[in-house]
Amino acid sequence: MKPGKDQMKRYKGPVQVCIIGSGAGGAVLARELAHAGLSVVVIEAGPWLHTQEDFYNDELKMLDGRLDWDDLRITGGKDPLELGRVNTGRAVGGTTVHYTAVTLRLHEEDFELKTREGIARDWPVKYKELEPYYGKVEKYLAVSGPLHFPWPPFHGPYPHPEIPWSARDYKIAEGMVKLGLTPAKAPHAIIMGSKDGRSPCMMYGFCVHGCKSDAKSSALVTYIPDAVRNGAEIRDECFAVKINTDKNGLARSVAYYDKGILTEQEAEIIIVSCYAVESPRLLLNSASPGFPDGLANSSGMVGKNLMVHLGDNVIARFDTVLDNWVTPPVGIMNQDRYSTDPESGFVRGYTLEAYNMFPIEFFTTLVTANPHLWGPSLMDVIDHYACYTMLGNVGEVLPNEENRVTLAQEKDRYGVPVAKVTFSMDENSKKMSKESMDLCAEILEAAGGRHIERIPGTIHLLGTCRMGDDPRTSVVDRWCRSHDIPNLFVCDGSVFVTGGAVNPSLTIQALATRTAEHIIKHGKKKPNKPL
Amino acid sequence: MRLSRDELKGYMKNWDAETRDMLLERMEKSFRRAELEHFSKHEAIILQAALDRLIPRHETENIDLVGFLDWAVGKPLGRGDREEGMPAEEEFFHLGIRGTEETSLKKFNRSFAELTPEEQDSILSDIQQGNTKFFIKLLSKALIGYCAHPLAWMRMGFPGPAYPEGYVWIEQMQILQRRKHFPGWKTF
Numbered sequence: 001m002k003p004g005k006d007q008m009k010r011y012k013g014p015v016q017v018c019i020i021g022s023g024a025g026g027a028v029l030a031r032e033l034a035h036a037g038l039s040v041v042v043i044e045a046g047p048w049l050h051t052q053e054d055f056y057n058d059e060l061k062m063l064d065g066r067l068d069w070d071d072l073r074i075t076g077g078k079d080p081l082e083l084g085r086v087n088t089g090r091a092v093g094g095t096t097v098h099y100t101a102v103t104l105r106l107h108e109e110d111f112e113l114k115t116r117e118g119i120a121r122d123w124p125v126k127y128k129e130l131e132p133y134y135g136k137v138e139k140y141l142a143v144s145g146p147l148h149f150p151w152p153p154f155h156g157p158y159p160h161p162e163i164p165w166s167a168r169d170y171k172i173a174e175g176m177v178k179l180g181l182t183p184a185k186a187p188h189a190i191i192m193g194s195k196d197g198r199s200p201c202m203m204y205g206f207c208v209h210g211c212k213s214d215a216k217s218s219a220l221v222t223y224i225p226d227a228v229r230n231g232a233e234i235r236d237e238c239f240a241v242k243i244n245t246d247k248n249g250l251a252r253s254v255a256y257y258d259k260g261i262l263t264e265q266e267a268e269i270i271i272v273s274c275y276a277v278e279s280p281r282l283l284l285n286s287a288s289p290g291f292p293d294g295l296a297n298s299s300g301m302v303g304k305n306l307m308v309h310l311g312d313n314v315i316a317r318f319d320t321v322l323d324n325w326v327t328p329p330v331g332i333m334n335q336d337r338y339s340t341d342p343e344s345g346f347v348r349g350y351t352l353e354a355y356n357m358f359p360i361e362f363f364t365t366l367v368t369a370n371p372h373l374w375g376p377s378l379m380d381v382i383d384h385y386a387c388y389t390m391l392g393n394v395g396e397v398l399p400n401e402e403n404r405v406t407l408a409q410e411k412d413r414y415g416v417p418v419a420k421v422t423f424s425m426d427e428n429s430k431k432m433s434k435e436s437m438d439l440c441a442e443i444l445e446a447a448g449g450r451h452i453e454r455i456p457g458t459i460h461l462l463g464t465c466r467m468g469d470d471p472r473t474s475v476v477d478r479w480c481r482s483h484d485i486p487n488l489f490v491c492d493g494s495v496f497v498t499g500g501a502v503n504p505s506l507t508i509q510a511l512a513t514r515t516a517e518h519i520i521k522h523g524k525k526k527p528n529k530p531l
Numbered sequence: 532m533r534l535s536r537d538e539l540k541g542y543m544k545n546w547d548a549e550t551r552d553m554l555l556e557r558m559e560k561s562f563r564r565a566e567l568e569h570f571s572k573h574e575a576i577i578l579q580a581a582l583d584r585l586i587p588r589h590e591t592e593n594i595d596l597v598g599f600l601d602w603a604v605g606k607p608l609g610r611g612d613r614e615e616g617m618p619a620e621e622e623f624f625h626l627g628i629r630g631t632e633e634t635s636l637k638k639f640n641r642s643f644a645e646l647t648p649e650e651q652d653s654i655l656s657d658i659q660q661g662n663t664k665f666f667i668k669l670l671s672k673a674l675i676g677y678c679a680h681p682l683a684w685m686r687m688g689f690p691g692p693a694y695p696e697g698y699v700w701i702e703q704m705q706i707l708q709r710r711k712h713f714p715g716w717k718t719f
Contacts, residue, residue, distance in 0.1 A: 056550055057692030060557070060679035063609040070607035076615040084610035204693040212694050321688065359678035359689055364671040371659050371667050374585045375652065386688035420615070 009231045015039040018267035020240045023094015024508040025492035026273030027219035032516030034232035041233045046091035048236035055210035059360040062209040074408040078424035086459045093220030098208045100330045101189040101216050103143045104502035123497045124469045124478035133510035141217040145187030151335040160192045166327040168389035172354045175447030186333040189217040205325045243286040251488040269487045276461035276494040280405045281419040296482035303405040307499040310395030311459030314440035316449025317387050324356040324389045346431040350395035350501045369455045393436040396501040397429045465494040480515040491515050550692045564598040574628045580644040599676030627665035
């Protein structure tokens with residue numbers, strides 16, 4: 001699938017576009033821009049893996065640092081975040097290499113919370129503007145989803161038929177129906193038929209440890225090879241440390257370590273797509289006399305408003321074997337509680353998703369949240385592992401300036417300050433977390449589940465370089481172009497204004513497609529004043 | 532658990548050669564260590580005693596978790612985050628083990644390894660309440676090792692790597708039928 005590195009085009013000297021990061025944002029940009037004939041170089045910190053040769057169907061083997069960002073990061077705040085497999089990646093293809101491939105769209109209301117409910121801020125983009133790009137990405141990734149999707153804004157049909165229901169899906173659906181909730185299979189960027197030489201899903205279930213059968217449409221097997229075919233160059237294991245600016249205040253080049261050697265790549269346009277921790281870290285670390293507070297940071301908003309999603313799970317034991325690990329991790333879902341319910345005592349809502357975890361993740365998260373489980377009570381869970389299933393949420397956590405990414409005292413192996421990630425959960429999210437876990441427990445009980453345990457947690461990282469029309473309160477404009485530096489873009493999960501309550505990758509990919517189209521249309525012309 | 536080495540080998544037949552070799556090498560090198568790299572002999576004895584209470588294994592589950600911890604300590608295993616003000620992992624383990632021993636000496640006037648199982652449990656309960664962060668670190672890091680061992684998978688009923696044949700039995704009836712073809716799966 002992967003075009004050989006020897007066939008890849010190599011650029012010497014300045015190029016038109018240099019993209020830092022090759023994940024959901026960067027890979028899409030690389031493919032779209034290269035497709036339009038621009039010269040594109042992608043700088044990626046992680047290795048370029050071959051799905052069939054380098055991936056193993058094994059959890060511990062895949063924790064060896066080839067997929068995850070395992071460099072030091074300092075965490076703080078009242079509820080320090082866990083930064084691992086659930087929210088951060090490092091490899092060609094970025095976090096999409098180990099994402100669950102759930103491709104849900106944000107709802108219309110997510111883009112205008114301020115107008116509709118007086119909370120947080122509106123996005124400068126509306127759903128209608130993003131809709132065609134959602135459709136384009138779904139078609140490109142050949143999303144498998146239900147014929148009729150019950151919740152707005154998109155009711156299907158999806159390009160491919162939905163992934164088959166597994167035993168646990170039927171069980172949990174039974175519980176949902178008993179409580180009057182609608183179950184539906186989540187749409188996935190996983191192919192159910194052969195496509196471009198990739199085989200259909202084999203139900204290995206190891207999606208989050210690297211899909212060995214190429215069925216999961218991660219950027220590694222879709223956008224990246226397509227970008228290379230169209231003339232983009234991917235430089236893997238290259239670590240960007242600084243963006244240099246010229247005397248006119250434009251971004252001039254990216255300084256990076258290529259296997260330990262400091263190198264520089266000049267480009268007309270530089271795009272930062274390193275996700276919500278590393279993007280602000282790179283901008284802050286690029287401070288210079290002209291930009292003492294870091295690049296694109298005249299608003300002081302770089303690094304602020306870090307958002308996560310609630311990623312709570314509730315486990316239950318059934319009296320039959322469920323083999324929960326079969327089929328991709330996310331199964332059936334429900335969005336009946338997506339919007340604000342005036343009776344609930346909190347604002348906004350959550351998506352419910354049936355989930356599976358392989359033993360290492362299952363038991364480490366279980367005991368981290370429930371340290372009273374040890375000795376015989378732990379072994380009792382271990383003996384019944386095959387009878388357990390889990391139902392969890394993706395809940396909206398609203399932006400808060402106190403939750404932020406800053407630079408720590410500690411330095412990495414290149415002498416660059418590492419990121420410090422400060423996070424405290426607010427009351428609204430705590431209430432939502434409790435209510436949604438209660439509902440999950442009720443559903444599981446209605447389905448016949450017993451021995452219920454709760455595993456609160458968080459997933460995804462968003463919102464540290466938010467977009468907006470006002471340069472005083474946002475980092476990038478509606479096209480993901482920084483307000484301060486006309487040829488510097490930030491395009492990844494960090495531009496989110498609010499996070500919604502769905503897995504963010506599809507929205508990142510849609511935004512990147514739209515940004516790429518804008519760059520192609522307008523070249524490096526100075527932008528018009530925001531509308 | 533009733534599982535002979537031959538049975539395990541039969542079980543491994545479903546995997547491709549590469550996966551099998553990787554797992555055999557893991558069982559050989561990541562769990563059993565001729566010489567400990569990070570822990571002293573004294574620390575290893577305390578760890579052993581604590582882990583036998585935390586993750587009590589059947590005598591046939593020959594999984595050397597202390598050896599695994601020695602291999603794993605300091606390795607990020609997917610996570611590089613460290614809470615502000617916390618020591619690096621290796622140091623954290625040394626401090627935690629020392630704390631365990633001190634608690635034991637204070638409470639029972641004997642080394643942790645020499646206590647009765649009930650006394651050890653009471654110390655571990657104290658640590659779970661008092662030094663929760665270390666308790667979770669120790670338990671979860673050891674569980675990574677336990678859950679990565681094919682013998683533990685047999686106990687859980689987890690089939691391990693799906694590659695290359697894949698799982699085809701995704702519905703209830705198929706699961707039950709499939710299990711019939713794997714004697715040893717649910718017989719312990």
